[in-house]
């Protein structure tokens with residue numbers, strides 16, 4: 001018996017996917033557990049919209065617009081809801097509630113297996129316990145000389161170049177931030193400020209993260225990647241070899257540093273972020289010790305997490321100060337009270353600098369993105385909705401920091417708003433992420449931001465925005481972190497004329 005005559009095959013081949021799409025869409029729109037959550041129809045039926053805006057670098061803005069239209073709960077994909085109601089956001093990120101990160105983070109991290117990419121909440125807690133006091137303020141103040149050394153060199157080079165014409169401070173801050181965090185993690189900087197050029201390993205990290213970012217949005221891309229990697233072309237080999245080069249590099253520098261620590265009986269070495277972790281590696285009494293491989297992954301992750309974040313927010317703090325002449329002159333007056341003593345301990349005491357940094361983090365913190373999480377087993381009620389286990393829930397700092405009911409004139413840069421902040425304002429500030437996975441590098445970041453602002457204003461008192469540094473070029477785009485869409489931030493001396 002001919003069960004299916006050949007003439008029916010084309011109907012089946014075309015009809016089955018169409019039926020799947022039609023019935024799948026009807027299910028998502030009317031019967032799915034998320035059907036009651038508001039949002040446009042196209043986000044309910046497919047993940048395409050979210051992937052598209054993410055790959056275009058517009059995710060935070062597109063999701064923000066949906067919140068403005070639909071309210072604090074918006075369905076942004078068939079199985080993902082963006083939440084902006086503060087009580088719900090707190091529950092999602094509480095250390096007690098075990099919302100896990102999705103594997104999306106591991107895809108983004110693209111093989112760098114650090115605290116950032118660990119999905120399971122218990123495994124993550126153990127990893128963060130191993131960090132111990134590594135990032136404490138006390139430890140950070142020991143690292144200040146290393147941080148200050150690079151910031152001083154960076155600003156002196158900017159000052160030198162300002163005599164020649166417009167200077168792109170984003171480029172210089174990228175060199176500086178990578179040099180600082182590399183020296184703190186590996187005991188050896190990236191030699192970028194000295195060579196005034198990007199280190200090939202930093203280029204490799206950019207490639208690695210770009211591939212990871214695309215892979216995280218396009219399921220199944222890894223199959224295509226495996227096929228492409230078989231093509232014997234030098235460019236393909238170069239691109240597919242980047243993670244090997246990164247890991248070989250971290251292996252070498254960390255082994256070198258481990259040796260130096262072993263022979264440093266008189267404690268002559270500059271302090272290092274992970275000295276404690278290296279010393280604990282073979283300590284049987286240390287419950288949460290990490291092995292060499294784990295430290296290697298953490299160092300690489302910190303190099304990534306502590307580079308572009310600082311260069312971006314550092315660039316924006318200078319931009320915001322120079323754009324607002326009243327802010328600039330108040331800050332300059334305040335800094336004058338310190339004379340030449342720009343140590344971080346003194347800078348921490350400056351009230352106006354504190355307001356400026358906080359307002360910069362509200363508008364230009366480098367990580368205002370979605371921070372997706374997964375509802376734990378048993379499901380969870382958030383506001384008016386019950387979400388079953390496995391549902392994706394995300395919350396973006398970009399929206400919380402611009403909540404019009406909380407922040408008056410939310411898009412304006414007004415440091416004075418932090419003079420008497422309300423409880424709601426404080427509760428909405430999440431520049432370092434949510435409680436359970438909060439940024440461990442925040443103390444380090446704060447020292448860097450304070451020193452960048454103070455050193456720049458002191459050394460480059462006549463710097464102004466160049467004509468090419470416009471509101472439009474400084475609008476940011478968002479690929480996990482943010483950066484200026486013009487990919488530069490030019491400054492110059494007043495009256496500089498580029499000629500005809």
Ligand code: HEM
Pocket residue numbers: 115116117128181301302303305306307309310313365366367368371372430431432433434437438439440441442444445
């Ligand atoms: C202005 C600078 C910085 C900002 C605005 C920032 C912001 C953030 C945010 C929002 C998160 C949470 C991401 C999420 O849950 O999806 C995060 C996590 C993280 N940050 Fe930062 N960060 C900055 C600088 C740094 C620095 C300097 C380091 C280290 C040297 C660092 C290391 C990390 C790590 C390792 C994580 C992952 C934490 C975990 O999941 O346990 N960050 N950061």
